[in-house]
Amino acid sequence: MPDILGNAFERVQTEVDSAFDAFLPVPQDSRARLVEAMRYAAIGGGKRVRPLLVVASAELFGVNRSAAINAGCAVEAIHAYSLIHDDLPCMDNDDLRHGKPTLHKAFDEATAVLAGDCLHALAFDILTQPDTSTDPFVQSELVLTLARASGHEGMAGGQMMDIMSEEEDYDLRQVTRLQQLKTGALLAASVEMGAILGRVPPEGRGHLRAYARDIGLAFQIADDLLDVEGDEAKAGKALRKDEEQGKQTFVTLMGVAQARAQAEMLVEQAGRHLAGHGEDARLLVELARFIVRRDH
């Protein structure tokens, strides 16, 4: 990983952890267990790809750093809640996440459902706080963007298509649509939220949306490749699940070689959408490259 990206990840990881620590003081009553569970899921885990996307996009438009970190925490809270709920026995039934027991294993299922719900609410709480933006117009656009990207028309809708894909034989068009919703919508929202914080009007965000669409697909192709070729210890979670569940993925539909070539092509294309920003977009370009080359 180039220094510029490694340093950026490290900095964002520290800032996001510290922001969540401040958002989630442990109360002195029986809600303590709930907040401990939220902290278990939100602090110290994950690469923080989504917050880094918010920050890197916001940097293009001179946005205040702590505002971008707050918005990044909101996206990450949504991502974290979705992982908690996806890991539940009635969903993917996973025991391991980020190299530690999943939340329902470390606590219990009821606490996992509730902690996920609370991180979900926290996301919108954070977006409407003055530390994120003092401009209600910006706040409300952030809320609508994140709500739309995470609900039935976005991430959760994609998750439903994913569940149904165990029974239906999806073709490449359907797998692409599924992944655009399941993974792509939240990555795209992250990039868009940086621009919203920078008060870029919707008509000025086309190139960012194009970048986000390309890295979203590249990200999922890379995930499918990792599911086939990856190392469980590095991934910190169970792999080889797609095949087990009989799901069609980019790899089953295209083969390993073509899937890898497609991901590389998408990443180069993503970078070209940002050419107008010159060197300022270096972090977003490196982040796109990292997405297909990561080993976890």
Add this chain to the structure above:
Amino acid sequence: MPDILGNAFERVQTEVDSAFDAFLPVPQDSRARLVEAMRYAAIGGGKRVRPLLVVASAELFGVNRSAAINAGCAVEAIHAYSLIHDDLPCMDNDDLRHGKPTLHKAFDEATAVLAGDCLHALAFDILTQPDTSTDPFVQSELVLTLARASGHEGMAGGQMMDIMSEEEDYDLRQVTRLQQLKTGALLAASVEMGAILGRVPPEGRGHLRAYARDIGLAFQIADDLLDVEGDEAKAGKALRKDEEQGKQTFVTLMGVAQARAQAEMLVEQAGRHLAGHGEDARLLVELARFIVRRDH
């Protein structure tokens, strides 16, 4: 039920159903099952106490009716998601809700988790749409109010205290706190959101908060009484669960007679907080009375 209240309930029920119908068109792909599940939970069930509170509060301040219905739908979407998740086998494990099978019985557990999550996101989507308010200041205050009332500092926090109460022996102070969070926070948010739509500044909402606090407790005392004395057929859900689970409630701590007297006292007190509004507050006063006299 007096005509004024019966008519108001009927009208709100029709309007809320019709608004959810418009918010939730069924897509032509494998997300159909998810949206059908959301519709199952959101349309045609429940008394709509919370939307009626929003509407009745908004009426005091001359708010446009469809704006109030939208905000009422947002609160009801949160209420509906919480019921879906509470009914799950890992939570209360209930088979019946509003007289029909609970969502995970009618569909399956994974769909229930996801449909709950999607109604949760829909609430914030609705609040930031121009049909709810064209003023971003109002939108973002609605979002913060609802997010705070439903997350770990509100409804879901109370739900966690409720779970812990099976093992800990709560006293009256703790049961009161639990119920203020679990039930009271969302009822209070409903009343407050009417005032926010009416652009009443926070310092002008004290009497509404006092009203909401009183009816919130009265509502829960009435629920505890119904759990002991109610008719399962009318309630449309399983009763006698508090005793089974060894939970302390207002009834176990105060006895039936004192609990009933306390609820009646709170309702009269709630009405007095609204005296300044005169006849305009008649609906809110009748609603408070209904809350302790309902048989389901």
